[in-house]
Amino acid sequence: MIDGKLRRTPLFAAHQRLGGKLIEFGGWEMPVQYTSIVDEHLAVRKAAGLFDISHMGEELVTGTGAEEFLNRTLTNDIRKLAVGQGQYTLMCHETGGVIDDLYAYRLESNSYLLIINASRISEDVAWLEKQLAGRDAQNPVRLQNSSDATGALAVQGPRVGEFINPCFPGPSLGGTRVDHVSELKKNQVAKVLFQECEIWVSRTGYTGEDGFEIVAPAERMEAIWDRLLEAGHPYGLKPAGLGARDTLRTEMCYPLYGHELDEATTPIEAGLGSFVSMAKGHFVGHTVLAEQKLKGVGKQLIAFKMTDKSAPPRSQYAIWGSGKEGAKMGEVTSGTQSPSLGIGIGMGYVPPQCAAVETPVEIEIRGKRTPAVVVQKPIYRKVN
């Protein structure tokens, strides 16, 4: 580890106090786990978990031209957002290759907040500025990278709704108007007070469980973290690291930039076509993506499950067709042992003709071709 070069979030001291095991992730020193990935994963599925996501970037886009600018730069239709709503969306090259996947929130009528991947902040900011250059000044757009001044955390799990309201007393002061944050619906965002400081709380997450994400000034993060840990303790809330965040999102088949997504992969290939609006008019990448939607793609993201007990599949392992005649079809992009299902799971790209659910495949695990099967996404489904 290169000490002094890695960046630290406002919660670094809190992670150290909690005994978090720190690793490098996207240039940041982040907790991979506090006690055990499996324990933290299961806490999120059964009770609640608290994640530091302050490494993620925050970009504010404001001005009367913001809506039109974002609709030309991002794939989803931003006009569908009422004030206080968010959506998953992607930013692509003209080639359709993904620059980043992100969440866009409409905070006020002419004010949007983009939550972007930590590893992509500089690329995203440069791309947005390049798209802005040469626009006419009739409807101005202002970009502001507030990633350094802003922290974020996610509190996720079926019991979060039972303890979140006392932490952030309502009514909301902006965004979606609610008396209590627990009244927010999926993808809604509200401005609330925490110790007289305005913060944003949204009903979103990356785990497949109910939960909230909180965006606040960096200097308030530790107080918010401690307040949630205290309030959630009687309900089984545990601090959870990037390890559990990764196993949880893999069970849900949520993409991770650098694994399922990169500049050589399009949203259509990644199975994210529902976040690409063809009807909204032209946007960067439209031509290629429209053609792929119409004519099909050369590779397709699959989810798979190991057939028997095996060593866990891991990213970059080869995916083979089944049997002696089976040819190499592609590579695993994410793989792990599913803590919820107790079996190896993963995702990867294969030719579309090999992508049908129930297709038998083989994953090459340390030189040994091991049977697996293509399954429907998500791999994990909540049983209620």
Place this chain on the structure above:
Amino acid sequence: MSSVPADLKYAKSHEWVRISGNVATIGITDHAQHELTDVVFVELPLAVRKVKAGESCAVVESVKTASDIYSPVSGEILELNKSVIDTPALVNSQPYAEGWFYKIQLSNPAELDQLLDPQQYRAQIEGAA
């Protein structure tokens, strides 16, 4: 703090050795299991075979990574722990008891002198912490 039993010998690569006559039992240390956490798969050499000290002879897979296990001593493998194949979590819960990996007939008992004693091993892991 990791447990380092006084009656065992240790390899720098975090395996432990329990000696009984000319037979040694091999496993991985409490420190090693703690670093790995969540062991989900253990692969042991299937057939009875000879191994050399320092040879990679097993693989432990946790949720996060795969790690090679190196035999601390040379000899002929006598017995594999089937329980740890069926229940890999034994490596985490009982690293020095039910979580052992294999038993080996020592072919060169002088190699034991090259291993670390408990004090030396503790110094190594605390230096790394």
